[in-house]
Amino acid sequence: MTDDIDRLLRTQAERWRATVPPPPDVTTALRHGRSRVRRAQVLAAAAAVLVVAGGLAAGIGLLGHGDQHGAHPAGPRPSTTPTSTGWPAGAVPWRPLAATDPTLPSTWLPASPDPADAAGVRPCTASDLRASTGPGDGAGGTLYRRIVLTLIGSEPCRLSGYPTIEPLSHRQRLDLPIEHQSSPDALFGADVPVKVAPRQPAAVTLAWAVSHSCPAADNDHLRVTFPGIATAYTVTGFGMSTCDQGEHAAAPLLVGPVHPLSSTPARKTSPYDDVTATGDLNLTARADQPLDFAVTLTSKHDLPLDPCPDYTITTSAGESSYALNCAAVPHRDAQGRPYLPAGVPVTFAMRADPGRASTPKFLWWLTTPRSALVLVVGNLTVTGGSGPAEGTVTGTVSLTGGPAGVADTTDVDGTVTAARGDGLTRTAPVNSGTFLLSLPPGHWQLVVRSQQYDGGTPCAALAPLDLAAGASTTIAITCQRK
Amino acid sequence: MARTGDPFDAWVRPHLAAMQRYAARLTSPAHADDVVQEALVRAWRRWSTYDAGRGEPLVWLLAIVRDRARRVRPRQVLTLADHDRAVELHPEDIDVTRALDGLSPRQREAVDLYYYVDLDIATIAELMGCAEGTVRATLHQARLALRQLLEVEHD
Numbered sequence: 001m002t003d004d005i006d007r008l009l010r011t012q013a014e015r016w017r018a019t020v021p022p023p024p025d026v027t028t029a030l031r032h033g034r035s036r037v038r039r040a041q042v043l044a045a046a047a048a049v050l051v052v053a054g055g056l057a058a059g060i061g062l063l064g065h066g067d068q069h070g071a072h073p074a075g076p077r078p079s080t081t082p083t084s085t086g087w088p089a090g091a092v093p094w095r096p097l098a099a100t101d102p103t104l105p106s107t108w109l110p111a112s113p114d115p116a117d118a119a120g121v122r123p124c125t126a127s128d129l130r131a132s133t134g135p136g137d138g139a140g141g142t143l144y145r146r147i148v149l150t151l152i153g154s155e156p157c158r159l160s161g162y163p164t165i166e167p168l169s170h171r172q173r174l175d176l177p178i179e180h181q182s183s184p185d186a187l188f189g190a191d192v193p194v195k196v197a198p199r200q201p202a203a204v205t206l207a208w209a210v211s212h213s214c215p216a217a218d219n220d221h222l223r224v225t226f227p228g229i230a231t232a233y234t235v236t237g238f239g240m241s242t243c244d245q246g247e248h249a250a251a252p253l254l255v256g257p258v259h260p261l262s263s264t265p266a267r268k269t270s271p272y273d274d275v276t277a278t279g280d281l282n283l284t285a286r287a288d289q290p291l292d293f294a295v296t297l298t299s300k301h302d303l304p305l306d307p308c309p310d311y312t313i314t315t316s317a318g319e320s321s322y323a324l325n326c327a328a329v330p331h332r333d334a335q336g337r338p339y340l341p342a343g344v345p346v347t348f349a350m351r352a353d354p355g356r357a358s359t360p361k362f363l364w365w366l367t368t369p370r371s372a373l374v375l376v377v378g379n380l381t382v383t384g385g386s387g388p389a390e391g392t393v394t395g396t397v398s399l400t401g402g403p404a405g406v407a408d409t410t411d412v413d414g415t416v417t418a419a420r421g422d423g424l425t426r427t428a429p430v431n432s433g434t435f436l437l438s439l440p441p442g443h444w445q446l447v448v449r450s451q452q453y454d455g456g457t458p459c460a461a462l463a464p465l466d467l468a469a470g471a472s473t474t475i476a477i478t479c480q481r482k
Numbered sequence: 483m484a485r486t487g488d489p490f491d492a493w494v495r496p497h498l499a500a501m502q503r504y505a506a507r508l509t510s511p512a513h514a515d516d517v518v519q520e521a522l523v524r525a526w527r528r529w530s531t532y533d534a535g536r537g538e539p540l541v542w543l544l545a546i547v548r549d550r551a552r553r554v555r556p557r558q559v560l561t562l563a564d565h566d567r568a569v570e571l572h573p574e575d576i577d578v579t580r581a582l583d584g585l586s587p588r589q590r591e592a593v594d595l596y597y598y599v600d601l602d603i604a605t606i607a608e609l610m611g612c613a614e615g616t617v618r619a620t621l622h623q624a625r626l627a628l629r630q631l632l633e634v635e636h637d
Contacts, residue, residue, distance in 0.1 A: 005625040012578050013597040020511045023502035026491045029519040030526055155490050312615040367615045413545050451542050453532045
């Protein structure tokens with residue numbers, strides 16, 4: 001359904017990447033780097049300073065925002081006592097099974113055409129090929145030209161490598177730097193032998209930042225010579241170049257290798273590509289009641305659920321990941337494994353914490369090897385709930401201590417996770433040493449994780465935070481380096 | 483300072499292209515150099531705090547790029563007022579650029595990282611601080627949103 005959007009984005013992104021200048025040299029960057037003294041934003045109002053010792057949080061099964069798999073699912077823990085009739089008869093029972101992050105089977109489909117097709121094919125000569133320029137396009141001041149090589153006769157021939165390009169202006173050669181490019185897709189293509197055959201033309205892609213090349217020049221033609229072919233072809237050039245104020249250099253002419261005009265890159269595929277998920281997730285729930293619903297999986301082919309996949313549910317309360325209850329699936333294959341029979345819908349009972357806020361992004365999805373999703377999307381309306389208003393916690397994080405000569409760090413990036421005794425957790429990013437959490441009232445334990453602190457070891461607050469309904473408080477967390 | 487053959491140089495070099503693309507995406511191609519330079523300085527100074535056993539260096543470096551990019555200048559948004567560039571732009575590119583601005587910040591970030599910076603899902607998940615499934619779902623939602631936005635553009 002969104003494959004065309006996917007292709008559109010990939011195509012435009014390739015064009016955009018060609019406009020990005022190469023990165024600076026590391027040595028030069030460090031020599032010219034400026035020193036800035038950064039101080040994290042200091043929050044006004046009283047703050048409780050918590051001096052933190054290094055080490056893991058005790059007694060709290062907390063995981064960072066990116067750690068969804070472990071002994072406990074990250075997120076609220078609904079009761080296992082059924083409270084509603086949201087599960088259809090015959091559904092695979094719901095169990096809060098910990099996600100296991102299994103490695104699901106997948107394979108790579110080779111690129112098409114296969115470069116091996118060119119093996120043994122005779123080399124092309126000048127009389128084999130007709131060169132023409134395809135329609136050009138551009139982005140961000142760079143124009144693209146595609147030279148299409150069409151076979152004149154019927155006997156295929158082989159061509160490979162980078163052509164020699166002479167940019168011309170009124171028959172005089174323009175002094176432009178030439179740079180070879182390649183890409184895994186058809187923008188520039190890969191430098192592999194190409195079989196040119198009837199209805200299978202080859203191509204060469206050229207690109208020039210025509211709006212950023214000085215001095216201005218009129219590139220009316222390009223003289224192109226292909227490897228192994230003595231005769232040169234002359235095709236239409238890029239036209240008049242311009243440049244912005246402050247630009248002085250001639251932009252290089254980017255040249256790709258000979259590649260198939262039409263090609264499909266290698267891609268990953270898995271048995272889950274043919275699985276669809278359906279379910280009615282346009283639901284209404286109470287804020288203080290578990291939400292029961294069902295999802296039905298249907299596979300076009302027999303699909304063993306071994307290893308058993310994980311799935312994730314997202315509501316305004318956050319996201320929770322679990323392992324599918326594969327052991328309770330009523331179908332077994334010849335090897336005794338639970339499986340989805342081809343074309344047979346299998347319904348799974350699901351339960352989630354609906355959170356306190358309605359959301360149009362009530363999501364359920366299966367974790368599969370490909371970017372294509374086995375996904376159900378719904379609109380969740382949350383009503384009622386007798387709980388009090390949430391409060392806010394604004395805080396700072398800094399790192400102190402460690403070996404002599406290591407300065408305190410106030411510009412900390414990472415995550416902060418707050419956990420309440422009933423299993424409710426909330427996570428927020430820490431950016432430049434500051435964070436903002438929105439929490440229901442209660443007794444909260446805060447844990448910070450940052451790559452800057454012992455490579456991501458949790459930095460646990462010793463003293464919990466008591467938050468009243470609707471209250472706002474500030475906190476400064478200091479992580480003591482070992 | 484790092485020299486050719488210096489460990490820091492060798493360590494960061496494989497990730498320079500991604501850092502440059504990310505910086506260009508957060509600001510513009512013209513400002514990417516400044517952002518990456520500052521990010522390299524910062525990374526070099528904090529290199530001793532990085533633990534290879536705890537996470538990928540690319541994610542660590544990109545987080546620094548993101549932080550530096552916030553301080554340089556905001557993303558340059560293509561508008562039709564950029565008439566010189568618009569003449570050379572593929573019409574499709576103009577529509578897509580404008581549609582991307584209609585995405586939520588999270589969707590925009592996921593699209594930038596996946597398509598433009600060309601990162602894999604696992605790296606994006608670590609950088610965005612969420613599960614891989616969340617990244618996939620966000621991308622899916624973004625593509626759906628872009629479809630709607632682009633259809634509206636062509637009405």
